Amino acid sequence: xxxxxxxxxxxxxxxxxxxxxxxxxxxxxxxxxxxLYRSSKPLHSKxxxxxxxxxxxxxxxxxxxxxxxxxxxxxxxxKPRYYIAAATDNMSLQKxxxxxxxxxxxxxxxxxxxxxxxxxxxxxxxxxxxxxxVGTTLVAIVHALRLMIKIRPQVILCNGPGTCxxxxxxxxxxxxxxxxxxxxxxxxxxxRVKKLSLSGLLLYKLHMADQLFVQWPxxxxxxxxxxxxxxxx
Amino acid sequence: xxxxxxxxxxxxxxxxxxxxTCFDALVRAVDTPEVKNELFKKGYTNILIQMGRGSYIPTKxxxxxxSAVLEYFTFSSSIADYLKEAxxxxxHAGSGSIFETLRLGKPLIVVVNEDLMDNHQSELAEExxxxxHLLCARPQTLxxxxxxxxxxxxxxxxxxxxxxxxxxxxxxxxxxxx
Numbered sequence: 001x002x003x004x005x006x007x008x009x010x011x012x013x014x015x016x017x018x019x020x021x022x023x024x025x026x027x028x029x030x031x032x033x034x035x036l037y038r039s040s041k042p043l044h045s046k047x048x049x050x051x052x053x054x055x056x057x058x059x060x061x062x063x064x065x066x067x068x069x070x071x072x073x074x075x076x077x078x079k080p081r082y083y084i085a086a087a088t089d090n091m092s093l094q095k096x097x098x099x100x101x102x103x104x105x106x107x108x109x110x111x112x113x114x115x116x117x118x119x120x121x122x123x124x125x126x127x128x129x130x131x132x133x134v135g136t137t138l139v140a141i142v143h144a145l146r147l148m149i150k151i152r153p154q155v156i157l158c159n160g161p162g163t164c165x166x167x168x169x170x171x172x173x174x175x176x177x178x179x180x181x182x183x184x185x186x187x188x189x190x191x192r193v194k195k196l197s198l199s200g201l202l203l204y205k206l207h208m209a210d211q212l213f214v215q216w217p218x219x220x221x222x223x224x225x226x227x228x229x230x231x232x233x
Numbered sequence: 234x235x236x237x238x239x240x241x242x243x244x245x246x247x248x249x250x251x252x253x254t255c256f257d258a259l260v261r262a263v264d265t266p267e268v269k270n271e272l273f274k275k276g277y278t279n280i281l282i283q284m285g286r287g288s289y290i291p292t293k294x295x296x297x298x299x300s301a302v303l304e305y306f307t308f309s310s311s312i313a314d315y316l317k318e319a320x321x322x323x324x325h326a327g328s329g330s331i332f333e334t335l336r337l338g339k340p341l342i343v344v345v346n347e348d349l350m351d352n353h354q355s356e357l358a359e360e361x362x363x364x365x366h367l368l369c370a371r372p373q374t375l376x377x378x379x380x381x382x383x384x385x386x387x388x389x390x391x392x393x394x395x396x397x398x399x400x401x402x403x404x405x406x407x408x409x410x411x
Contacts, residue, residue, distance in 0.1 A: 043407040051406060060253070061328035072399045077408055155406065185402050190393075191328045193356040211405055213398055216360065229401060231393030233332045 028176070035175045036207045043183065050113065053078040054153035054182075056164040057085040057092035062189055066159050067099055068232045069187065075103060079113020082151045086163050087119040118147060122163055141166050152180040159187040160199040172208050187213040188226070190233050196223060246279045247272055247301070248319035250312055252327045255286040258372040259325065259344045264291040264303070267376040273301045275379065277321060281305070283312060321384070323375075326354035331361065335390040341367040342378055366390045 055070065057063045063085075075081075081100075085092040100115040121140045128136070144166040156171055158164035164186070174180045186209040188200045193216045196204060203209040204223055212226045220228035249263050260282055262268055272280065282291055282305035294303045309315070312330065316322060322334045323342045334341045343358040355369075362369035365388040370378040404410060 042405045048407055064329055064332075068393075069395045069398060072395045074399075074403065074408075077403065077406075157402075183406060185405075187398065189328070190332075191354060191357045193360040195353070195356075197353070211401065213401075215393070227398075227401060229397035232395045232398065233328065233393050 031176050031178075035172070039175070039183075039207065039210050048077075048154075050077055050079045051154040052080055052082070052151070053155040053157060054082045054084065054151055054167070055096070056156065056158035056167055057083060057089070057096060058159060058161050058163060058189075059086065059089045059092060061191060062159050062161065063092040063095055065187065065190060065232045066157065067095060069157070069159075070099060075107075075112040078155060081113065081115045082153060083115065083117045084120050084147065084163070084167065085117075086122045088122060093117045093119070120144060120147060120163060120167075145170055148174070152182075154180075154182055156182055156184045157187075158185070160189055160197050162199055165199055165202060168203060168208050172206075183210045184208060185211050185213070187232065188215060188219065190215045190231055192216070192219065194218060194222075244279055245277045245320040246281055246318055247277045247321045247323060248312075248315045249280065249282040249323045250315070250330050251283060251285040251287060251325045252330055253285055253308075254325055254327070254346065255288070256325050256344075256346050257287040257289040258346065258348065259323070259375075260284050260287050260289050260291055260305075262344070262372040262375045263323065264289075265376070268379060269294075269301055269303070271376045271379040272321075275382070277301055279304070281315060281319075283307070283309065283315070326358045328354075328357055331357065331367070332390075332392075335361075335366055336392055338389055340382075340384040340387055342370055342375070342382070343367055344370050344372055344375060347371065361390070364388065 055066065057066055083093060083096045096115070096117060103112045121136070121143050148167060148170045152174070153171070156168060158168065168184055171182045171184060175182065184203070186200060186203050188196055192200065192214070196219065200212065204212055204225065214220055214223065214226045214228050215231045217228050220226050249259070251259055263280060263282060269280070278301055280301045280303045282303070284291070284305050284307055291303060291305050293305070313333065316334055316337055316339060319339055321342070322339050323344060324330045324334060326343050326345050331341070331343060343362070345355040345358055358367070358369045361367050365386065367387065368378055368382060400410065
């Protein structure tokens with residue numbers, strides 16, 4: 001008799017567990033669908049005053065393209081600005097420093113807003129073997145998470161290469177969990193004429209970027225959800 | 234001797250740059266008598282090579298031996314001054330040096346590094362070559378490209394404008410157009 005009760009109660013509790021799991025998963029899926037839907041629509045909030053902005057700098061040519069975009073963005077709308085570059089890339093942050101200093105020459109700190117500069121571990125360096133990159137990827141993800149918890153940006157500007165992927169993935173997770181809403185903008189490198197880069201393709205296929213810009217009309221034809229409005233260089 | 238009437242007094246420099254990469258195939262190609270002779274025939278007097286991390290050391294040469302003077306160095310913090318001085322630029326396919334050269338309006342031959350694994354870089358060079366902003370070559374065919382080259386047929390590159398991208402981003406975030 002007692003044994004039977006026990007059986008029934010364990011069955012009942014396992015049923016409850018299954019129901020709970022289904023419930024949580026359903027809520028999660030609905031939330032992801034909502035985030036995906038919401039991400040593809042412009043923000044309706046009446047002209048925000050300023051938005052904290054994370055700028056992910058790639059390297060060499062990528063950084064040059066990003067700076068060209070930053071020159072024309074209205075700085076008083078995108079502040080404060082947080083710059084992140086790969087730990088192995090010491091040129092990019094230096095260039096960002098020069099850019100921020102040039103702003104202060106023209107306007108006051110209050111107008112253009114402050115800037116912070118940070119470095120991030122890269123999940124995989126050019127030429128690194130795939131086996132060791134499993135470990136380095138984990139380290140990179142934890143590091144990216146710490147940075148993102150600290151910054152919690154409202155806007156993310158990135159243009160590849162891979163450095164931006166963990167940051168965008170965490171930003172997306174924050175959106176799903178309701179921690180912080182951010183808008184992700186990705187500009188594909190001008191060097192990509194026929195195909196999106198791996199980073200661009202990931203953000204496109206997973207609908208993670210709010211807006212994805214390409215710099216050649218052929219790419220817009222191939223990937224219709226992208227935007228083509230000219231070149232940065 | 235020079236095609237466009239260049240005398241030996243007019244210094245016409247060919248600047249060769251491989252960026253931060255190792256691109257021995259290009260340095261070696263420039264160092265061949267075929268390429269040096271073609272450049273000399275076109276009226277170029279000096280060749281300056283930025284050879285990056287490469288291990289192939291080109292042979293320095295003086296003006297006497299009926300070919301262009303050749304010099305080289307490994308790295309420089311900025312190649313802007315070398316580009317400005319140059320009458321012709323021969324570059325690797327990196328977007329940085331391509332657009333820096335095009336903005337200065339210098340004739341440009343881009344040589345694609347076929348040894349790179351992920352060779353998406355040739356996409357950009359080929360697209361810009363199709364639009365006649367530059368010439369695209371391989372290390373083995375560089376001397377032919379130089380021989381057939383007519384710098385007057387190149388079309389100046391109109392620099393891009395980031396303004397439309399910035400405008401779309403601002404509008405998307407709910408900022409008013411100004």
